[in-house]
Amino acid sequence: MKAISWIVVSLLVLGVLLAACAAPAPPEEGEAAPSVTGARIQTILDRGKVICGCNAELPGFGYLNPAGDFEGFDVDFCKAIAAAVFGDATAVEYRPLTAAERLPALQTGEIDVLIRNTTWTLTRDAVNEVDWAAVTFYDGQGMMVPVATGWTSLDDMEGATVCSTTGTTTEMNLADAFRSRGLDYTPLLFEKTQDTATAYEEGRCDGQTSDKSQLAALRSAMENPADHVILDVTMSKEPLGPLTAHGDNKWNDxxxxxxxxxxxxxxxGVSSANVDQMLSSDDPTVKRLLGVEGEMGSSLGIPNDFVVQIVKQVGNYGEVYNRWLGPDGLNIPRGPNELWTNGGLLYAMAFR
Amino acid sequence: MSTFRDERFLRIVGQIAFAAAVVLFALWCLGNYRARGLSFSFAFLQDEASFDLAEGMAFSPIDPYWKAFIVGLVNTIKVAILGIILATILGTITGVARLSTNWLISNIASVYIEIIRNTPLLVQLFFIYFAVALKLPELRDRLVLPGPIFLSNRGIHLVWWRPTASFTWWVPFWIVALVAAVGIYLWRVRLEGRRRRPVSRLPWAFLALVIPLIGWLLVPGNPLYADKPAVEGLKVVGGTSVSPEFAAILFGLVIYTGAFIAEVVRAGIMAVPRGQTEAARAQGFTEMQILRLIVLPQAIRIIIPPLISQYLNLTKNSSLAIAIGFLDLYAVSNTMLNQSGRIVEVFIMVMAAYLSMSLTISLIMNVANRRLAMVER
Structure with missing residues (x-):
C-alpha cells in the first residue's frame, strides 16, 4: 500500500515535469537577451581585459606556442581589440576552444568574442544566435593529398577515404562535393584537428579536407611538407571572422x-612604422581614422585614438597578414584577402 | 498527535517539496534559455542531415537527423555488448590466473592488471589506435594472412561466408541439431543425478554438430560460399571488414575493463571460505572440478554486484571513441549538434540514451543477481 502511494506521487511529479517541458510557450519576440544587450562593453571595461575564445592548435591562426603564449593571425585580432579598448594589447585572457565548444562558450557569455576560424553561415547566424562582426579572412575548403598519388582533382579520388574534423562545415561540404560528382567515398571524422592530421599522415586516409588556410598550416607542421599537395579545388566559400553574442550590437560594432x-x-598607408608621422597627416580620412579629428572612437564607447593603439601595438591588416600568413609564415597568397584597391575583397566601411 | 508528527505524512510532504523544487529549477532553466532568445524544439530531427556516416548502418546525406542518431546508438550498443562479453572472458581468466600457484602465470596477470588499472583509458586508446592500428602497413603493402585476411592501416579485411540458394535446405538440419543438442544435454544432467557424481555435459551436446555436417553433403551444391576480399582501386571489396577505429575502441575497452573485472573475480574467489576448497579436495575433486563446481558458483554471487558497475563503466567509457574517430553515439551527436545548432536538445537526447542503456544493463544484471543470490541455510 505504502509502495503504491509512493509510485503514484512519483508519477504525478514526473507528469508535471514532463508537462512543463512538453508545452513550451512561444518565445516572446522583441525581448530577447535583455541580460546581454549593451551590458557586455561595460562588463569588459570593468573587468579590465577582453576574454577571447581562440584556437590553440592551428599554427598561423591560433596556436599555443612552446613558450606558453598564444600567437597567430586570429590571436592578433584579439590583441587588436584589447589595444582598441584598453590601449594595451596584452589585456587579453585567451580561452582555447574546440570546434564544438566554441559557439556555446559565446552564447553562455563565457567569452566576449570568438576569433577561431569560424565560417559565417546562415544556420549559425540564425539558429545559434551569434553575430559575426566582419570577415577577416576569405577562405575556401580544399583537399590535401600525398604528392605520390599524382591526383590533380576530386574526380581522381573515386573510392577514397577522406579525413576531416567533426563539428565543422567541412563535413557537409565534403558530402556535397562528392555527391554532386557522383563519387563514392568514405568519411572519417576526428574531434581534434591534430588527430585528423596525424591519421592522414599515417596513411589512414587518402586525403584530408579542411579550409585551405588550415591545410597549409597543418602541412607546415608535418614531417615532410613537400610530400603533400593541396589540390587546386575549392569546395566551398569559407568566410572567417570574429563573432559576438547575438543581440549585443554595441559590442559587435x-x-x-x-x-x-x-x-x-x-x-x-598607415603602418606601425609610420603611425606617429601619420598623426600630422593632412589627409582628412587619415585624420578621422587616427582620431585626430572627429569622434569616431568615442562614439563607439572606446578611446578616440583606438586605431593608433592597434597599429602601434599590433599592426595594420597587411602587417598582421604578412607576419603569420605571408612568405615568412604559412606562405598563403593573399588572393581574395587583398585590399579592394588591389583587386581583393577587403573593403572597410567609411570612417566618417 | 498532530499530523505534523506523522512520519508518513512528513515523508510525503518532503517528497512533494523536493519534486516542486526540481520542477521550479527546470522551469527556471527553461526561462533563462528563452531569455537568451533561444528556442527549444526537437523538430530539427526530421530535417535532412546532409553529412555522411561511414561506420555501421547504411546512411546517406539525405537521411534525417534522427536516423544519424540511431546509427550512432547502434554502433555504441555493438561496442558495449561485444565489449562486455570479451571483457568478462578476459577478466575471469586473468582473475583466476592471478590466484594461480604458478609463479609465472600469477605474475603476468599481476603486471597486466597493475599497468592497465593505473593508466588512463584515453592514453591507452591513443596508443592502441595511433601507435598500433595506424602503424600497420598501407593497403598496397598489406599483410596477407591465410584465408585470406588482409591486415593494413585501413582495417582488417577477412573472408566471410554468405548463404547461397541451397541455404534454405540446410536450415532444417540445424534445427534438428539444436533439438538433439538440448536432448543430449538434458540426458546427461539426468545421468548426473542418477550416478551422483559429475559427468561431462557440454562436450556431449556438441556431438549434435555432426547433423549439419551430414546435411552439407546431402544438400545440392554448397549452402555457403566464401566471399573473399579483394583490393579494387582505393578500397577493398568483398568479404567483411573491421575498421581500425572499431578494433581500437573495442580492444581498448576490453583490455581496460578486463583488468578491473579480474580484480572483482579475484575478490569474489577469495571470499569463498577456504574450508570449501579443503573439503572438496578431501573428497577427491580435481583442482579444475573444485574451481568449476565449488568455488566459481559461490564466487559468482559475490562478483555480480561489482560487475554491474564495470559493465556500466565500459558502456559509458565507449564515449571516448570520438577521440580515435569511431562513430559512436557521442561522436554522431557531436556532429549533429554542430550542424543543427540544437545543442541543448541533442545533449538531452544523448543523456537519455546513455541513461536508458545503463538502466537496462542494471536491470538485466539485477535480475541475474536475484536468481543467483545466496540462499542461506
Missing part, C-alpha cells in the same frame, strides 16, 4: 570597426 580600422589603416 566595436569589434567590426576594429577589423575595418586595420583594413583602412593598410589602405591609407
Amino acid at each position: 566595436v569589434v567590426r570597426w576594429v577589423v575595418w580600422g586595420m583594413m583602412q589603416a593598410e589602405e591609407s
Whole structure:
C-alpha cells in the first residue's frame, strides 16, 4: 500500500515535469537577451581585459606556442581589440576552444568574442544566435593529398577515404562535393584537428579536407611538407571572422570597426612604422581614422585614438597578414584577402 | 498527535517539496534559455542531415537527423555488448590466473592488471589506435594472412561466408541439431543425478554438430560460399571488414575493463571460505572440478554486484571513441549538434540514451543477481 502511494506521487511529479517541458510557450519576440544587450562593453571595461575564445592548435591562426603564449593571425585580432579598448594589447585572457565548444562558450557569455576560424553561415547566424562582426579572412575548403598519388582533382579520388574534423562545415561540404560528382567515398571524422592530421599522415586516409588556410598550416607542421599537395579545388566559400553574442550590437560594432580600422589603416598607408608621422597627416580620412579629428572612437564607447593603439601595438591588416600568413609564415597568397584597391575583397566601411 | 508528527505524512510532504523544487529549477532553466532568445524544439530531427556516416548502418546525406542518431546508438550498443562479453572472458581468466600457484602465470596477470588499472583509458586508446592500428602497413603493402585476411592501416579485411540458394535446405538440419543438442544435454544432467557424481555435459551436446555436417553433403551444391576480399582501386571489396577505429575502441575497452573485472573475480574467489576448497579436495575433486563446481558458483554471487558497475563503466567509457574517430553515439551527436545548432536538445537526447542503456544493463544484471543470490541455510 505504502509502495503504491509512493509510485503514484512519483508519477504525478514526473507528469508535471514532463508537462512543463512538453508545452513550451512561444518565445516572446522583441525581448530577447535583455541580460546581454549593451551590458557586455561595460562588463569588459570593468573587468579590465577582453576574454577571447581562440584556437590553440592551428599554427598561423591560433596556436599555443612552446613558450606558453598564444600567437597567430586570429590571436592578433584579439590583441587588436584589447589595444582598441584598453590601449594595451596584452589585456587579453585567451580561452582555447574546440570546434564544438566554441559557439556555446559565446552564447553562455563565457567569452566576449570568438576569433577561431569560424565560417559565417546562415544556420549559425540564425539558429545559434551569434553575430559575426566582419570577415577577416576569405577562405575556401580544399583537399590535401600525398604528392605520390599524382591526383590533380576530386574526380581522381573515386573510392577514397577522406579525413576531416567533426563539428565543422567541412563535413557537409565534403558530402556535397562528392555527391554532386557522383563519387563514392568514405568519411572519417576526428574531434581534434591534430588527430585528423596525424591519421592522414599515417596513411589512414587518402586525403584530408579542411579550409585551405588550415591545410597549409597543418602541412607546415608535418614531417615532410613537400610530400603533400593541396589540390587546386575549392569546395566551398569559407568566410572567417570574429563573432559576438547575438543581440549585443554595441559590442559587435566595436569589434567590426576594429577589423575595418586595420583594413583602412593598410589602405591609407598607415603602418606601425609610420603611425606617429601619420598623426600630422593632412589627409582628412587619415585624420578621422587616427582620431585626430572627429569622434569616431568615442562614439563607439572606446578611446578616440583606438586605431593608433592597434597599429602601434599590433599592426595594420597587411602587417598582421604578412607576419603569420605571408612568405615568412604559412606562405598563403593573399588572393581574395587583398585590399579592394588591389583587386581583393577587403573593403572597410567609411570612417566618417 | 498532530499530523505534523506523522512520519508518513512528513515523508510525503518532503517528497512533494523536493519534486516542486526540481520542477521550479527546470522551469527556471527553461526561462533563462528563452531569455537568451533561444528556442527549444526537437523538430530539427526530421530535417535532412546532409553529412555522411561511414561506420555501421547504411546512411546517406539525405537521411534525417534522427536516423544519424540511431546509427550512432547502434554502433555504441555493438561496442558495449561485444565489449562486455570479451571483457568478462578476459577478466575471469586473468582473475583466476592471478590466484594461480604458478609463479609465472600469477605474475603476468599481476603486471597486466597493475599497468592497465593505473593508466588512463584515453592514453591507452591513443596508443592502441595511433601507435598500433595506424602503424600497420598501407593497403598496397598489406599483410596477407591465410584465408585470406588482409591486415593494413585501413582495417582488417577477412573472408566471410554468405548463404547461397541451397541455404534454405540446410536450415532444417540445424534445427534438428539444436533439438538433439538440448536432448543430449538434458540426458546427461539426468545421468548426473542418477550416478551422483559429475559427468561431462557440454562436450556431449556438441556431438549434435555432426547433423549439419551430414546435411552439407546431402544438400545440392554448397549452402555457403566464401566471399573473399579483394583490393579494387582505393578500397577493398568483398568479404567483411573491421575498421581500425572499431578494433581500437573495442580492444581498448576490453583490455581496460578486463583488468578491473579480474580484480572483482579475484575478490569474489577469495571470499569463498577456504574450508570449501579443503573439503572438496578431501573428497577427491580435481583442482579444475573444485574451481568449476565449488568455488566459481559461490564466487559468482559475490562478483555480480561489482560487475554491474564495470559493465556500466565500459558502456559509458565507449564515449571516448570520438577521440580515435569511431562513430559512436557521442561522436554522431557531436556532429549533429554542430550542424543543427540544437545543442541543448541533442545533449538531452544523448543523456537519455546513455541513461536508458545503463538502466537496462542494471536491470538485466539485477535480475541475474536475484536468481543467483545466496540462499542461506
